[in-house]
Amino acid sequence: xxxxxxVLLLMGMTAVRAELAVASLNxxxxxVARNVGGDRVTVTEVVKxxxxxxxxxxxxxxxxxxSRARLILAGGLGFEGYLDKLRAAxxxxxxxxxxxxxxxxxxxxxxxxxxxxHDHSRGADGRVADPHWWHSIANMxxxxxVLRDAFREADPANKAYxxxxxxxxxxxxxxxxxxxxxxxxxxxxxxRILVTSHDALGYFARDHGFQVYPVEGISGAEQPSSxxxxxxxxxxxxxxxxxxxxxxxxxxxxxxxxxxxxxxxPGGTLYVDGLGTGAAGTYEGMMRHNVETIVxxxx
Amino acid sequence: MRGSPLLQTLLLAAVxxxxxxPVWKLTRPRPPVEAAPPSSAPESxxxxxxxxxxxxxxADVELTHSGTTLWRSGAPSGHFETTLSLPTDAELVVRVQxxxxxxxxARFRLSRDGxxxxxxxxxxxxxxxxxxxxxxxxxxx
Numbered sequence: 001x002x003x004x005x006x007v008l009l010l011m012g013m014t015a016v017r018a019e020l021a022v023a024s025l026n027x028x029x030x031x032v033a034r035n036v037g038g039d040r041v042t043v044t045e046v047v048k049x050x051x052x053x054x055x056x057x058x059x060x061x062x063x064x065x066x067s068r069a070r071l072i073l074a075g076g077l078g079f080e081g082y083l084d085k086l087r088a089a090x091x092x093x094x095x096x097x098x099x100x101x102x103x104x105x106x107x108x109x110x111x112x113x114x115x116x117x118h119d120h121s122r123g124a125d126g127r128v129a130d131p132h133w134w135h136s137i138a139n140m141x142x143x144x145x146v147l148r149d150a151f152r153e154a155d156p157a158n159k160a161y162x163x164x165x166x167x168x169x170x171x172x173x174x175x176x177x178x179x180x181x182x183x184x185x186x187x188x189x190x191x192r193i194l195v196t197s198h199d200a201l202g203y204f205a206r207d208h209g210f211q212v213y214p215v216e217g218i219s220g221a222e223q224p225s226s227x228x229x230x231x232x233x234x235x236x237x238x239x240x241x242x243x244x245x246x247x248x249x250x251x252x253x254x255x256x257x258x259x260x261x262x263x264x265x266p267g268g269t270l271y272v273d274g275l276g277t278g279a280a281g282t283y284e285g286m287m288r289h290n291v292e293t294i295v296x297x298x299x
Numbered sequence: 300m301r302g303s304p305l306l307q308t309l310l311l312a313a314v315x316x317x318x319x320x321p322v323w324k325l326t327r328p329r330p331p332v333e334a335a336p337p338s339s340a341p342e343s344x345x346x347x348x349x350x351x352x353x354x355x356x357x358a359d360v361e362l363t364h365s366g367t368t369l370w371r372s373g374a375p376s377g378h379f380e381t382t383l384s385l386p387t388d389a390e391l392v393v394r395v396q397x398x399x400x401x402x403x404x405a406r407f408r409l410s411r412d413g414x415x416x417x418x419x420x421x422x423x424x425x426x427x428x429x430x431x432x433x434x435x436x437x438x439x440x
Contacts, residue, residue, distance in 0.1 A: 181430040185390040186366045299366065 020155045023069035025080050026053075027274035028134040029099060029143065031283045033073060035169040036147050040158045044069065049275045052249040057082055058089075069094045070154055073147070076100025079131035097150045099143045105129035106202050132272065136203035137177040140283065144169055176284055183291050184208045191298045195236060195244035195264065197255060200272035204290075213241075215255055229254055236262040243267030243297035248276050267297030348416065348433075352379040352395075354405035359396045364389055385409075389433045393419065396426040407431055 023044040024030035030045045046062050047053050067090045074080050077100035107127040133139040148166035152159045192210040199214035215224055244259055245267045271286045279285045352360050357375040372379055375398045395405040408418040421427035
C-alpha cells in the first residue's frame with residue numbers, strides 16, 4: 001500500500017515537473033534555450049562546443065536522441081546542410097525550429113564565404129546567405145523571441161515563465177549590445193579591419209563598421225588560390241593592418257604565411273562558428289571574448 | 300686536361316650564392332607593421348559644435364573619442380554647456396557618473412548654429428555610458 005502511494009506521488013511529481021525536451025544543432029541556440037527555458041526545459045547539445053560544425057554529420061546515435069526531442073533547434077540559412085535528410089530521419093514527433101527562417105540574411109558572393117559542406121540559401125542573383133547570423137545581437141534578439149514562442153506553443157502551461165525569462169534575457173542582450181558599441185568606439189574607423197580565416201563575421205562587421213578580409217576557401221582539403229593570397233597580402237600591407245585573427249576550430253596554414261609576409265601580428269583566437277568552452281561557453285562570454293580580443297589587437 | 304679543382308669549387312660556390320640570394324630575400328623576417336595613425340586627429344574636424352548636458356542630479360561627465368578624452372566636466376553639476384571641435388563621422392563615448400543615489404537620467408545634445416545634430420539620453424543609478432554617433436557634419440553655409 002505504502003509502495004503504491006509512493007509510486008503515485010512520484011508519478012504526480014513527474015507530471016507536474018515534466019520538462020520540455022529540446023535538442024540543439026547549434027551551440028548558440030542551446031545557450032538561448034537554457035536562458036529562455038530555465039529549469040522547464042532539458043537541452044541536449046547534439047553539436048558540442050569545440051566541434052567543427054562544418055564537419056559535423058549526425059550519427060545514428062544522434063538521430064535517435066533527436067527523435068526523442070519535442071523541439072529541434074537549428075541555425076538555418078544553409079548552415080546545417082544535412083537538415084532535410086534529418087527531417088526525414090527523425091520522424092514526425094519533433095518540431096524543427098529553424099531560427100534562420102526568421103532572420104533577414106546578409107547576402108554574399110559565393111566563394112566569399114569560404115565554407116564547404118553547406119547547402120547555402122541562394123538568392124535570385126546567385127548570391128548566398130551568410131549563415132553566421134548570431135554575430136549580430138539584433139539577430140540574437142529575434143532568436144530569443146522565436147524560441148520563446150516555440151516553447152510557449154509546445155508547453156503552454158509554462159507560458160508566463162518563458163515570457164519572464166525571455167524578457168530578462170533580452171534586457172541582458174541590450175546591455176551587452178551597449179557594451180560592445182562602447183568597446184568598438186575605442187577603435188578609429190580606419191583600424192576596423194578584420195583579417196580572419198573565413199568570412200564568418202559579416203553581421204558583426206555590418207553592425208560595427210568593420211571591413212572583413214577573409215582567407216577564402218580554406219579547409220584541410222582546399223587552399224586559397226595564390227592570386228587570392230597575393231591580393232590579401234597587398235591589401236593588408238596597403239591598409240597597414242596590425243593584426244590577423246585565428247579561429248578556435250580550424251586555421252589554415254597559409255594564415256601563418258600571411259602574417260610573416262605582412263608583419264601583422266597574431267591578434268588572438270576568435271570564436272566564430274559557435275561557442276567555445278570555459279568563459280566563452282555562453283553567448284555573452286563568446287561575444288565579450290571576441291570583442292576584447294579584436295579591440296586589444298587593433299587599437 | 301681536367302679543369303682546376305679550385306676553379307671548379309669557386310664556380311660552384313658562386314652558383315650556389317646566386318641561387319641563395321632569392322631564397323634569402325623570400326625567407327628574411329619582415330619588420331612588424333606600424334599601424335596607421337588614428338583618425339581622431341582634429342585635422343578632419345568641422346567647425347564648432349555645441350554640447351549641452353542636462354541631468355536630473357549633479358554628475359561628472361566625460362566625452363571620449365577613439366580612447367582620447369575630448370572633454371571632461373569640472374565640478375559636478377546638473378547642467379553643462381561647452382563648445383567642441385569634433386572629427387567628422389565621429390563615434391563619441393559619453394559617460395556620466397551621478398553623485399547621488401537613485402535612478403537618474405542625463406541628456407547629451409550636440410547642435411550647430413542652433414540646429415540639432417544628435418542627442419541621446421542615458422539612464423542609470425550610479426553611472427551610465429553610451430555611444431553617440433555623429434554623422435558627417437555638413438559644412439557651415
